[in-house]
Amino acid sequence: MCGALWLALPLAVAEPRCATDDLGQEVCLDAPAQRIAALSPGATELVWSAGAGDRVVAVVAYSDYPPEARQVPSVGSHTRLDMERLLQLAPDLIIAWVTGNPSGQVATLRQMGLPVFAIEPRSFAAVSHTIKRLATLAGTEAEGFAEAERFAAGIAGLQAEFAAADPVPVFYQVWDAPLMTVNNDHLIGEMIRLCGGDNVFGELDRLVPRISVEAVVAANPEAILAGGMGEENRHWLTRWQAFPGITATARDNLFFIPPSLVQRPTPRMLQGTRLFCEKLEIARARR
Structure with a gap:
């Protein structure tokens, strides 16, 4: 029994992860993301909120929260990416900003076969939903879903007040x-x-x-x-x-x-x- 359980664990870890981004494109990974590039300060915060901050290998300028993000290698600014540096860091998931990142550079990343998940939350509900989707892609649902619900409950309280x-x-x-x-x-x-x-x-x-x-x-x-x-x-x-x-x-x-x-x-x-x-x-x- 114990041996069978031990053999099953790698299969569970490698379970494919899929989520639909804010451009309506489904992004699927063969396994939870381990090396994440966040191409905006907001994306960086959201990945940390989703419980996957320790997976972030690349950020852009002004990614200053949480403080740990300041120690992550920068790949330029959200308006001009250092593509060579980004590729050297070998991300297995890239979190792009729909209206903030250069569309041509993001398109190039997609053409190279890199998984790009585009986000642009435009409501409080969308912020919670984005955290949950990022947690799904990273396999950190327990922490990410809890944070998404905490945020939603806090907003609901202010709405009532x-x-x-x-x-x-x-x-x-x-x-x-x-x-x-x-x-x-x-x-x-x-x-x-x-x-x-x-x-x-x-x-x-x-x-x-x-x-x-x-x-x-x-x-x-x-x-x-x-x-x-x-x-x-x-x-x-x-x-x-x-x-x-x-x-x-x-x-x-x-x-x-x-x-x-x-x-x-x-x-x-x-x-x-x-x-x-x-x-x-x-x-x-x-x-």
Whole structure:
């Protein structure tokens, strides 16, 4: 009996793993992934969340969380991959960013026969689903599924807490030059809605539209939230102090949000969403 069980173990470990990515393509591996390349900072976090951080052999620039990710070899930036270095690291699974990675380079990787799993979570539910799919491909379901459920439960709790919150007209600044925001279809747009915010640029067609300072002044948001270049850089908010006619400026509702907590589709968005909601509660109290 024991000998038969021992012989069966290698077969269980080598069981094929399949999942459908965000381009609708099924990716199948002959065995759980052992050498994973994550081609965006968000993808790196998600692989760790799925319980497979010890399998990551390649990351890109700004992959700084968790701290262990900083020790993994970099293969360029998410916009320009060092293909030679990436191939030297021999990944058996590549996690690509649908709209962030160079389409030509990603296509080349596929043509070479490398398994590429493309992701772009655009909802809280999709973040959980992505973690589960990555865990399936890595064979780390126990840890990955638990983390996905923890995140989903946390988001559900915030949704219940702020379901009846009074609306606050919000401008979220995603970039400074050019000035950029998000529409309602963006994951950050879902965050704004959950907290009772009314995205003043939510109806624009583009997911991440460019706008003008004049458009922000005309929209007259009650709260302005922004990140910046880095986790402690608040200078993007100083520009709005020159416009006292904006309600957000007049009431000092100019709030800094660490960008990695809201601009990466990872479980840390739970922390970022809680912070976002707290800022809007401050804005409500200042009415």
